[in-house]
Amino acid sequence: MSATEPWVGRPLPRFEDDVLLRGEGRFLDDLSPVAHTCHAAVVRSQLAHAGIVVDVRAALAAPGVVGVLTGADVMALSRPFPAGIDSGTPQYATAIETVRYVGEPIAVVVARDRYLAEDAAELVDVDYDPLDAVLDPVAAAATAVHDRTFAYGDVTAAMAQADLVLRQTFHVPRFTCTPVECYAVVADWDATEGRLTTWANFQGPFTLHGVAAAALGLRGDRLRLLTPPDSGGSFGTKSSVFAYIVLMGLASRHLRVPVTWTEDRLEHLASSAAATGRTTEVEAGFTADGRLIAVRYDAIEDVGAYVRAPEPATLYRMHGSLTGAYTVPNVGVRNRVVLTNTQPSGLNRGFGGPQLYFGLERTMAIAAKRLGLDPAELARRNLIPADAMPYRTPSGALYDSGDYAACLDHALELADYAGLRTRVEKARADGRLAGIGIACIVEPSISNMGYITLAQTADERALTLPKSGNAEGASVSINPLGGITVRLATTPQGQGHRTVCAQVVADTLGCTPGEVTVMSEMDTASVPWTVASGSYSSRFSGVAVGAVQAAALKLRAKIDAIRAHAGDENLSLRRVAGMAHWNPEGRPAGEEPGLSAVAFWAPPTLDPPDDEDRIASSAAHGFIVDICAVEVERATGQVRVLDYVTVHDAGRLLNPLLADGQVMGGFAHGLAAALYERHVYDESGNLMTASLVDYLTPTAPDIPALRIGHLSSPSPVTALGAKGIGEGNTMSAPACVANAVADAIGRDDVELPLTPPRVWNLLDHGDGG
Amino acid sequence: MTEITVTVNGQTVVEQVEPRLLLTDFLRHRLGLTGTHVGCEHGVCGACTVRLDGVAVRGCCLLAVQTDGSVVETVESLAGDGPLSPLQAAFKRHHALQCGFCTPGILIAAEDLLSRGHPSHEAIVDMLSGHLCRCTGYTPIVAAIEEARDAPALARAEEPAG
Ligand code: FES
Ligand code: FES
Numbered sequence: 001m002s003a004t005e006p007w008v009g010r011p012l013p014r015f016e017d018d019v020l021l022r023g024e025g026r027f028l029d030d031l032s033p034v035a036h037t038c039h040a041a042v043v044r045s046q047l048a049h050a051g052i053v054v055d056v057r058a059a060l061a062a063p064g065v066v067g068v069l070t071g072a073d074v075m076a077l078s079r080p081f082p083a084g085i086d087s088g089t090p091q092y093a094t095a096i097e098t099v100r101y102v103g104e105p106i107a108v109v110v111a112r113d114r115y116l117a118e119d120a121a122e123l124v125d126v127d128y129d130p131l132d133a134v135l136d137p138v139a140a141a142a143t144a145v146h147d148r149t150f151a152y153g154d155v156t157a158a159m160a161q162a163d164l165v166l167r168q169t170f171h172v173p174r175f176t177c178t179p180v181e182c183y184a185v186v187a188d189w190d191a192t193e194g195r196l197t198t199w200a201n202f203q204g205p206f207t208l209h210g211v212a213a214a215a216l217g218l219r220g221d222r223l224r225l226l227t228p229p230d231s232g233g234s235f236g237t238k239s240s241v242f243a244y245i246v247l248m249g250l251a252s253r254h255l256r257v258p259v260t261w262t263e264d265r266l267e268h269l270a271s272s273a274a275a276t277g278r279t280t281e282v283e284a285g286f287t288a289d290g291r292l293i294a295v296r297y298d299a300i301e302d303v304g305a306y307v308r309a310p311e312p313a314t315l316y317r318m319h320g321s322l323t324g325a326y327t328v329p330n331v332g333v334r335n336r337v338v339l340t341n342t343q344p345s346g347l348n349r350g351f352g353g354p355q356l357y358f359g360l361e362r363t364m365a366i367a368a369k370r371l372g373l374d375p376a377e378l379a380r381r382n383l384i385p386a387d388a389m390p391y392r393t394p395s396g397a398l399y400d401s402g403d404y405a406a407c408l409d410h411a412l413e414l415a416d417y418a419g420l421r422t423r424v425e426k427a428r429a430d431g432r433l434a435g436i437g438i439a440c441i442v443e444p445s446i447s448n449m450g451y452i453t454l455a456q457t458a459d460e461r462a463l464t465l466p467k468s469g470n471a472e473g474a475s476v477s478i479n480p481l482g483g484i485t486v487r488l489a490t491t492p493q494g495q496g497h498r499t500v501c502a503q504v505v506a507d508t509l510g511c512t513p514g515e516v517t518v519m520s521e522m523d524t525a526s527v528p529w530t531v532a533s534g535s536y537s538s539r540f541s542g543v544a545v546g547a548v549q550a551a552a553l554k555l556r557a558k559i560d561a562i563r564a565h566a567g568d569e570n571l572s573l574r575r576v577a578g579m580a581h582w583n584p585e586g587r588p589a590g591e592e593p594g595l596s597a598v599a600f601w602a603p604p605t606l607d608p609p610d611d612e613d614r615i616a617s618s619a620a621h622g623f624i625v626d627i628c629a630v631e632v633e634r635a636t637g638q639v640r641v642l643d644y645v646t647v648h649d650a651g652r653l654l655n656p657l658l659a660d661g662q663v664m665g666g667f668a669h670g671l672a673a674a675l676y677e678r679h680v681y682d683e684s685g686n687l688m689t690a691s692l693v694d695y696l697t698p699t700a701p702d703i704p705a706l707r708i709g710h711l712s713s714p715s716p717v718t719a720l721g722a723k724g725i726g727e728g729n730t731m732s733a734p735a736c737v738a739n740a741v742a743d744a745i746g747r748d749d750v751e752l753p754l755t756p757p758r759v760w761n762l763l764d765h766g767d768g769g
Numbered sequence: 770m771t772e773i774t775v776t777v778n779g780q781t782v783v784e785q786v787e788p789r790l791l792l793t794d795f796l797r798h799r800l801g802l803t804g805t806h807v808g809c810e811h812g813v814c815g816a817c818t819v820r821l822d823g824v825a826v827r828g829c830c831l832l833a834v835q836t837d838g839s840v841v842e843t844v845e846s847l848a849g850d851g852p853l854s855p856l857q858a859a860f861k862r863h864h865a866l867q868c869g870f871c872t873p874g875i876l877i878a879a880e881d882l883l884s885r886g887h888p889s890h891e892a893i894v895d896m897l898s899g900h901l902c903r904c905t906g907y908t909p910i911v912a913a914i915e916e917a918r919d920a921p922a923l924a925r926a927e928e929p930a931g
Contacts, residue, residue, distance in 0.1 A: 013861050013866070014861070016869070017860070017861040017866060017869070018853065018861070020856040020866055020868075020869030020872055021848075021853055021860055021861060021866065021869070021872060021876070022843075022844070022845065022847070022848055022853070022857070023802070023803070023804015023805070023844035023845045023847075023873045025804070025869050025870075027803070027806070029797075029803075029871065030797070030803035041882070045868050100881035102816070114794075115787075115789065115790075177871070177903065178812055178901075178903060179866070179868070179903055180806070180808040180816055180870045180871045180901055180903055181806070181808065181868070182808070230868070230869065230871030231865070231868060231872075232808075232868045232869070232871075233868040233870060233903050234808070235903065252868070258840065263813065264809075264810055265809040265810060265814075266811075362825065362902060377913075433771070492852060493868050494866075494867035494868025494869065494870075494904050495867065500899075501891045522864060557875075558860075563817065657864050658864065660864070661864045661867060661905060661909065663908050664904055664905060664906035664909065665867065665903075665904050665910055667906055668903075668905075668906035668907070669903070691809075691811055691813070692809050692811065692813035692814060692901070693813060695777065697903070699898040699899070699900065699901060699902055699907070700894045700898055700907040700910070701894050701895065701898050703906055703908065704905050705908070706906070706908065721927070
């Protein structure tokens with residue numbers, strides 16, 4: 001590499017790695033941020049739905065117990081969590097008199113250590129009065145707590161003109177991304193000042209700081225959230241730590257001791273945040289030559305026992321992209337949200353994408369079969385053409401850039417599509433069950449904070465403050481010795497944000513990345529942040545990088561002014577810093593003293609929803625083509641992936657090594673949803689997937705080799721042209737694998753996850769059964 | 770309380786412990802060796818893997834008292850104060866860690882495997898079936914272990930620029 005080549009774009013290994021490899025990472029449970037903390041254990045519901053009477057006397061008398069926080073205390077000290085819609089079932093930090101899912105917090109026992117707390121938690125006596133549990137979201141649709149219908153174009157007329165109308169129901173089950181580190185919270189209530197300081201492996205502040213503060217009845221500045229330097233993965237799931245920030249905050253407040261709590265795996269599986277389950281009837285109209293002219297969705301969204309913030313966001317995150325990668329002029333959707341007696345939903349990698357694309361991309365595969373077209377050809381006839389970019393979808397997204405046909409060609413070439421077809425034909429000729437699947441999806445990133453207001457009608461929205469945009473802040477400071485420190489507000493959990501920011505700042509200030517210290521710890525009292533700050537919707541490379549670069553550019557301008565003032569444009573950074581700090585009176589006229597800059601950045605295209613309910617739901621839009629071949633074992637129903645190719649256009653790659661890491665990680669989650677993972681509740685609402693023995697996550701032998709290709713259409717709406725890349729394969733892989741399995745076994749009704757018994761049951765066993 | 774004597778990363782420690790204290794809690798919260806992680810406490814995720822008398826074991830499924838008189842090695846022992854070990858350096862080169870939470874357990878298990886000869890690709894993948902990583906998709910982990918097996922010097926030599 002030449003010395004002048006930018007650092008951005010290089011596959012630089014990470015600065016994060018050394019401490020992690022040496023076991024010197026600082027995860028929250030490794031730390032004691034306040035002295036003399038007591039340990040919490042949470043008493044949880046054993047039943048899916050019941051009235052409860054709680055007796056804590058025995059627990060209070062147990063050795064080492066400091067006290068117990070009950071539902072009555074929670075009710076007295078806090079308010080329900082605000083949510084995007086009023087479901088009529090308010091949620092507090094614990095159950096109040098009624099439990100609504102297995103694992104719901106009932107009380108918190110605080111003791112001198114975790115062992116004693118868990119001993120005492122077993123002594124809390126809960127008397128249950130069982131109630132009927134609602135477990136089938138479709139059967140519960142009549143009692144939906146949210147029901148909105150949207151139409152763009154004339155769906156009914158187009159459907160009437162279509163030569164082929166398909167109608168099929170698709171179900172995406174509830175799964176959870178299960179980071180290897182569970183939730184952790186330390187809460188320290190300051191009674192004198194009425195202030196709560198909490199440390200958590202949270203990924204906000206995001207909108208959820210405000211939700212937590214509202215539940216606690218605290219002014220925003222009185223709820224200080226901090227995160228440790230390291231967090232053991234999240235994939236969205238840790239956004240719901242906020243509910244436990246409130247719970248442990250209340251325990252600390254009530255019992256007047258600092259409280260620490262680290263969730264165990266059984267708690268995590270029962271009561272963290274599973275994705276929503278969605279049942280969607282898709283109706284799609286095609287012309288005889290394969291043009292998709294209308295699509296209509298009827299979606300029933302299972303959010304679990306409560307509508308917990310930011311829900312019902314899963315339903316609306318993809319709203320601008322209802323037509324996927326295709327030029328479909330007419331699209332309609334009915335969105336219903338139902339409550340069931342299962343764990344509440346929350347962010348999980350892909351967030352709404354898997355739910356949307358499973359229906360759309362399965363429909364495309366089924367249509368190809370009916371129309372007698374190769375699925376790649378059907379896709380090609382419908383993909384948005386490159387010369388239509390930037391492209392406004394009927395529901396309002398502005399696709400910023402891309403050459404979808406070129407990506408398809410690249411994927412077909414990388415997969416040796418003709419060769420793959422031959423291979424599959426040969427396997428079939430040998431009597432084996434083999435098939436090919438394709439998925440073409442748009443991967444949106446950088447969510448519009450206003451999309452959630454689509455849950456309201458335009459008239460309702462008119463009565464409130466408009467919501468829009470997605471802004472991020474950052475600061476870059478140079479100390480008296482020339483040391484550079486960046487503060488970030490994206491609270492990463494392993495994505496390598498610190499390394500990428502060091503690359504960006506190095507290019508702007510003319511130093512090496514190794515000379516830049518990037519602090520990614522959140523502290524709502526000192527980091528420049530906005531209501532959008534945090535890790536979700538793959539917003540780092542677009543928005544946070546924009547803020548970091550903007551701050552560095554401000555500083556660069558000041559450094560240049562100082563150099564010009566001194567008459568030496570080669571003055572070292574250290575010298576400039578010394579002058580700025582030690583001789584502020586000698587600074588150039590018009591310049592502020594100091595050598596530090598704060599900047600905020602937001603993409604320019606994220607308006608609030610308009611009166612026709614159109615929304616630019618995301619700023620950047622990557623594109624992915626996945627192609628895979630599978631073989632299904634006739635005797636067992638086992639699906640084996642023979643080959644998997646994914647081609648991404650995520651704009652400019654800031655660090656290709658890390659970008660591929662995100663692709664491989666997203667693919668593993670997508671494949672897990674395709675073949676392995678779902679939460680199962682029995683007919684009484686007991687969680688059957690309550691341990692990692694029962695909730696089957698794939699390990700190394702289960703993940704097939706992935707061949708990755710990249711094209712690059714830089715985004716015109718992000719600072720450096722980058723788009724999100726970490727979620728796409730969670731959206732594409734379930735559909736792609738399902739399409740391949742459907743092709744292999746000749747059935748349209750394949751369901752996720754494609755486990756051996758379910759696939760086996762779909763096979764024609766030649767016995768009439 | 771029971772007195773135990775354990776050699777941890779080369780140092781002999783004598784401690785009074787409750788019989789029910791887990792080895793992971795002993796290492797993390799008594800000795801401050803927080804590099805050993807806890808992801809499930811029921812023997813599935815492998816994050817807690819340490820070497821007990823040279824053999825990779827699950828720290829969460831052992832009590833501290835069971836290690837009395839034994840030698841325990843944790844991730845902190847791999848490089849000590851020196852440069853990254855060849856295996857650690859290979860992990861860095863291959864971007865075989867993201868959040869790094871699974872990493873200590875995998876490093877210990879991989880060191881254990883590599884210390885027993887020249888494992889095949891299949892043997893490495895098979896060993897990894899005892900570990901959960903939710904970030905990387907495993908492929909870079911396999912590549913890193915293979916590189917450390919084949920070319921330990923290369924892995925050590927390649928420190929990143931910048
Ligand atoms: S913590 Fe020991 S195996 Fe998961
Ligand atoms: S690197 Fe995060 S779990 Fe493996």
